[in-house]
Amino acid sequence: MKQKIQDILTGIVEQFKKDNLIPQDSNVRVMIENTKDKKNGDYATNLAMLLAKPMKKKPQEIASLIVNSIPVSNEITKVEIAGPGFINFFVSKNYLAAQVEAILSDDHLGVKVTDKPETVVIDYSSPNVAKEMAVHHIRSTVIGDAVVRILEFLGHKVIRANHIGDWGTQFGMLIAYLEKKENENASNLELSDLEAFYREAKKCYESDEEFAVKARGYVVKLQSGDEYCLKMWKKLVNITMVQNQEIYNRLNISLTEKDIMGESLYNPMLKPLVEDLVNKNLAVKDDGAMVVYLKSFADKDGNPRCVIVQKKDGGFLYTTTDIACTKYRCETLGANRIICFADSRQHEHLMMSWEIARLAGYVPEGVVLEHGAFGMMLGKDGKPFKTRDGGTVKLKDLLNEAESRAAELISQRNNDLPDNLKDEVIKTVAMGAVKYADLSKNRTTDYVFDWDNMLTFEGNTAPYLQYAYSRIQSIFKKAGEAKPGKIVITTPEEEALAQQFVKFNEVVNNAANKIAPHIICTYVYELAGLFMRFYEACPINKDEVAEDVKASRLALCKAASSIIKTGLNMLGINVLDRM
Template identity: 35%
Template sequence: MNLLDEVRSLFRPALVAMSVDPAKIDDYVAMVKPAANADHGDYQANMSMALSKTLGKKPTDVAQAIIAALPANSLVDSATVAGPGFINIRLKTDWLVEQLQQIATDERLGVPTLASPKTFVIDYSGPNVAKPLHVGHLRSTIIGDSITRLLRFLGHTVISDNHLGDWGTQFGILLYGYKNLLDREAYEQNPVQELARLYKAVRILIKEAGGEDEEAIANPIAEKCRHETAKLHAGDEENLRLWNEFMPACLSELHSTYEKLGILTFNHELGESAYNPELPEIVAEQLAKGIAFDSQGAVVIPNAKGNIPQTKEELEKEDPPALIRKRDGAFTYTTTDLATVRHRVNVFHADVLLYVVDFRQSLHFKTLFAQAKRWGYTNVEFEHLSFGSVLGADGKPFGARKGAAPGLVELLEESLVLANKKYWESYKSRKEQGHDVPDLDETEISKIAENVGIGAVKYADLSQNRTSNYKFDPEKMLATDGNTSTYMQFAFARCRGIFRKANEPEERFRTNPPKVILGQPTERALALQLLRLPNALETAAAEYMPHHLTAYLWDVAKSYSSFNEQCPVLKAETPELRDSRLLLVDLTARVIHLTLDLLGIKTVERM
């Protein structure tokens, strides 16, 4: 049950009865939102001011008319007009109590599964496998993982495909580096580390030879790297042997990092190499259909507008076309991406294709999607889920291409060390203050530090609007107050601690829940937040924005903190009130656990 939808559904027939333009009713209904101030009610409707101009009436009169037209229901306790025409809605307490008892027995906590699920194919992470993951891969990986978890929970079929960069120009750079700059001993000891060194070393040589663009025609080092790439694509025996030699170590390193980060196993990892045999056919088909064109020995596709600029002036006025075959016969990642579209629709039967890739690739995807539709893929939805940059402490983006981006493993290890340090600082401080602090063994402390440290990194990212930049600051990420993973994990641990002290089995509250008593404002406020879970999940899924989940968790945690301060649980005045509050505590723990899990973050029983 989506509580917001339930409230909004009452306004639709009221607006119809008032002869409001049917085309605008959805917009007016969307103006019903949770009240910012609980003193004003539970929900507030702000459409009266906008409607007053259309209906030629005072906003307060319109508001009164809407209230009078609301259908009979068991949900609303009162609807009143305030200020210039706001409608304040207060829900019936008995109705809230009934809903809480229902979700207590529901494993999904009242979140319905969709009646018409879709098949999604989601493309995220997509690293170049020849290099260790760096912080630049962080956002794509954890945003994509969270969206995958969320869509699956809601009932969609979600196929995750890690489109690995295992065949492009970076391998030409590696092959050139291997043949000319290899440190054999270092390679035998740590192949991934040596390959990463070679990549950086060749990039420096390219820059010294005439700039950072590996596609530059006049750059002799870049030309040699492109030649190695073309040989690989043409099936050169030595280059294929080296490619097969590089891949196992690279994939092992990659999967180890995913495991440390707590990322779901991908359904597929079809890299660029998987599509290589299809690329000549793709280009030929595009040419035959008249949607690709020869251009000075290369083959290009139109930009999103369908235009091929003919002059320099035209090129400067609009987006350029995209290459799908270079002059030397090598293909591009645009060609490969066209092949993935065909595979994902024809083989995976996708209804929606999602690409979690940073904002710098916006032009690429705009062109790709337009070309896919020209190609005939008009019955599938395409979405580029772009995101901003991870910034260093100086507020500047980590320089991945210049080799300045720190390795992701190193950043995660830094967070784990800091989490362990903060645990012992908290332990000592709370002991000195006389708190009852559990004495845990080193194994459990290490596990707590791991869950807290990794969770802090992921939550700090996911709590941002994904289109925004954010600073990577482990100290702030691990703060024990404010909207952080640590605070949410602590709230969960507090809930679990209450049940340990109560010596009560949770099953009693989940199979035969007691009646909830909402006599205090903080009890009622917490109850409302717990019932708003479905709305938070559906909003996050509709917009592909995980930060809606963290914002919801923050509201739940604040409500729980106020409840915990003002409503004694184990020392409640009556057994009935004790049971009621224990049920609220258990529901809070379950909601936090579920929502954190959808973000890919683990909870801890003790902190």
């Protein structure tokens, strides 16, 4: 209905132009808002006030012209002018009920699949090889995966890109140390060993000159494609990614081995890329290094920013890799849109890499490059989340702690669950709580990680929403053979719930456009609250409830459960029929 009202008003503005009531070049944006107070209708617009200046009339006079131009409709029961010139629209309850029934009959719950699908490359998670995933990886991982799911739901082709750190001079040291450990019959390495493994390799490199010489030699061999070094390198990558995949599976992250596009993928591109930048007069030699001067990043004195793309010794930098990566995603993957989820401190680096890629012609006109920047996860002390002794928190340990706390929460609430179901509930609640605590916050801001606030069945948490869903399933179970039927809206609670349902399409598209999963979190939380108020005010399974009323309310229950489940699934959070 919102879109229909917008179309009607847009048509009226165009007619005003034809009638020369406003200049032809007037750029008036028609805005329709959902009203907060239903006494003022369901939708409102300030269009009359926006037209006051170009039409040189009072807003209320213009509002009267607009209202008189709106065609009679069975869908809009009343249009009224309020205050200085707002126009309020009251939607027919019968039409609202029909909209909800249409949502229920649609596999996409009223969310329109795009008629202009794009190829979207989403760069997220990006752990480093030979290091265990730490808690700081969670934001990129869960936010990126939620956006992937949202865009796929809308019909876009999404390419997941796990840009792992699997290349660089440190791999000579790591290969040499892996060789040393295998010679000592310690070949069965696990990821937990690799944390110490990396530190010991570094210590060995710094204290043993013979080892350091071998390590430096292995760097050269690896980069030139030596078979033995490549074999040892692949072993390090596999050890790391097998363990990381366990984390992804546990968190219900959709990344798999086929989505790995590490730094090594772009290594063969770097030398010819720098040569191309030189040929295009973008890169020049400066003190032995190859640099690009960016006028768009000039300092306050007008001096262009110097960006190194190749060092004096011939080595390449992360910037060079990111330019090559962008070129590959545009030319090979055919991206229309590239979204990179990395923390806000990477913003300038990405902007400069992308600027060079555009100047070099690697990014076709119309391709959108977006930095999905996010803030930091903080402890209650307002500082970056750390262990008590100040160390980095391993992501695996955080998830173990979440399951331990979820087990205690579930045992306090329900001791009747069979053991096999209890394990599933604990894992589902724990992983949902961790993910939702992150996703429900605006991604661009820092947020405080708080166990007590995230693992509770009250407030804006995953357990609260999961419980709301399971409660609806218990309503269906109690209803027995009674089925959802024709919807008839008679109470304010039913109307409020129905109005929330019809917003779903707008919410999902808004979250996709702004790459902001918290928009869906807020919507689903509000929906759950409206459902609880509906449930308390509108009996369903009581004997005195007429069959047609029961069928109508069961249909509203079905819409609520379907949208809650779909909304949470878009966030990568599972629901349960019983908790």
